[in-house]
Amino acid sequence: MELLNRTNTITVPCFNLENVLSVIKTHHIDFYSLDVEGGEMTVLESMRDGLKTRRITVDVWSVEYRVWDGHSIIDDKSMEKLNALRRFFSDIGGCQNSGYYGEDCSLQCPPNCQEGYCSIVDGTCLGCRVGYRGPNCDDQCSNKTFGLECQQICGNCKNSEPCHHVNGSCLKGCANGSYGARCEIACPDGRYGYNCQEKCNVNCGVPYRCDRVTGQCEGGCQIGWKGQTCDTQCNEGKFGLDCNLPCGHCLNNVDCHYIDGTCFNGCDSGYQGSFCKEVCNNNTYGPRCSFTCGNCLYLYGEQCHHVTGQCPRECNVGFQGDRCDQASDSISAESTSNNQLLTILYVCITLLILSGFLNVILVIKQLRNSACKEQKSQENLETHADGTCKSSEQVKPSTIYINECDENCAEYQELENISQTQYNQLQ
Known part of the structure; x- marks a missing residue:
């Protein structure tokens, strides 16, 4: 320095x-x-x-x-x-006229020699035109090269085809992921495909970031989306991240919500809950778990089938059918006979109660009449005429007659003397 x-x-x-x-x-x-x-x-x-x-x-x-x-x-x-x-x-x-060689300069140089110059001895080119190579410059550039001395590399041509041997342009356009006159420029972020015309999907794991060639999203897809470019909602009974979670038993077998898995229109018969994955319980079955199981015979923890209501094993005594909701024929006849006997028994008991009640009323009435007569007789003897009968509590014990006859007799039967306390109880 x-x-x-x-x-x-x-x-x-x-x-x-x-x-x-x-x-x-x-x-x-x-x-x-x-x-x-x-x-x-x-x-x-x-x-x-x-x-x-x-x-x-x-x-x-x-x-x-x-x-x-x-x-x-x-x-x-x-x-x-x-x-x-x-x-x-x-x-x-050398030769006086350029483009010729040999002892008498009568041989013309190869056509692709640069500026027409070649060796005056053997005619080999002193250099080749752009896009050619070889001693006599008769070979076009190959192996995806072009330009002067075939030293430049072709861009990303469609279908991996070679570029033009002179200017390097791609004859059929660029392959996916590249653009430019020579297809040498990669697609910018957020773009992909032929001439970078496609836009990466917002539903990519990293929104608008994808592979420049295929469009495959970086970081996979957001919840509820699938496919290489994350352009398809979860379907076919799946939902969630990467569409890996199965839907429940949605009504009419329709797909659940592609993100959270809920069923839009309710559950199929026998299922309940937001995701329709819970079978009917609490001894219920059927649509919306609105039916009650029959009279099934269960082991601990069992109930009828959540969809059909069929019993897992036998029915309780007195019932039959797949759902054990029908009474047995023999029990039904016996029940009918028992009901008739009970009806007759109830009628008899009612009649007996009514008869006893009427008899009590008649006894009380007769006792009162007898008491009034006895009181009047005493009043007449004592010359007291107050016009009223004394209370039943003051009546002395007397002999009382009561009608005990049934429909075939009409005689009175004498009762034994009753005390004042017994009389009061009759009142």
């Missing part, structure tokens, strides 16, 4: 190559390789006279012509330098 920063100039002696070769007494060179980082034409010009007069002869030349800017080869400047080299060698010897 210290030397580069100096401002003084250092002068060194220079000699042209012809003078150097003359001093060392060398006039013929088998192979001459010239690469002096851009100064090749200056060196050759210093040898022009010697080469032209044949004081110096060279069998094979190798001259660097490509121009490098520190990052890449500059094609146009490289071509300018190559053409200058061709003109130089054409001037110092």
Whole structure:
């Protein structure tokens, strides 16, 4: 760095190559390789006279012509330098007309030689036109290459086809995931497919992020969606993340909600709950679990079938049928007979109760009448005429007659004397 920063100039002696070769007494060179980082034409010009007069002869030349800017080869400047080299060698010897070779310059150079120049000895091209290669430049660029000396790589052409051998364009368009004149640009984030025309789905695990080629979502799909591009709702009886959860028994076998699995229109017969996965319980069955099981014979924890109501085993005594909801015929006849006997018994008991009640009323009435008569007799004897009967509590014990006859007799039967307390109880 210290030397580069100096401002003084250092002068060194220079000699042209012809003078150097003359001093060392060398006039013929088998192979001459010239690469002096851009100064090749200056060196050759210093040898022009010697080469032209044949004081110096060279069998094979190798001259660097490509121009490098520190990052890449500059094609146009490289071509300018190559053409200058061709003109130089054409001037110092060879055929008078460019594009020909041979002893009498009667043979035409191959058509794809760059600028028509070829070796004056064997006709091999000194360089090829863009898109060709080989000694005679008769081979097009292959293996997905194109351009000068077939050094450039094709872009992402459709169906992996080769690009144009000259300009690198894709003849049938770009493959999915790329765009541009040469299909060399990848789709930006959120885009995919042919010429990047498709947009990644919002239902991707990471919204609008997917593979540039296939559109497959990054991070899978959001809950309730499926497919490579997450463009299909869960169906076929599935719901949830990656559509891995089975729906319950929704009414009429319709799909449940693709995200949370709830049944829109209720449950099929025999099921209940928001997800229709719970069978009917509490001794119920059928639509909305609205029917009650029959008279089944159960073991602990059993109940009838949640859909049909059929009993898991036998019926209780006195019942029959698949659901044990029908009374047995023998029990029904016996029950009917028993009901008739009970009816007769109830009627008899009712009649007996009514008869006893009427008899009590008649006894009480007779007792009162007898008491009044006895009281009047005493009042007459004592000359008391207050016009009223004394209360039943003051009546002395007396002989009372009561009608005990049934429908076949009409006589009175004398009762034994009753006490005052017994009389009061009759009242």
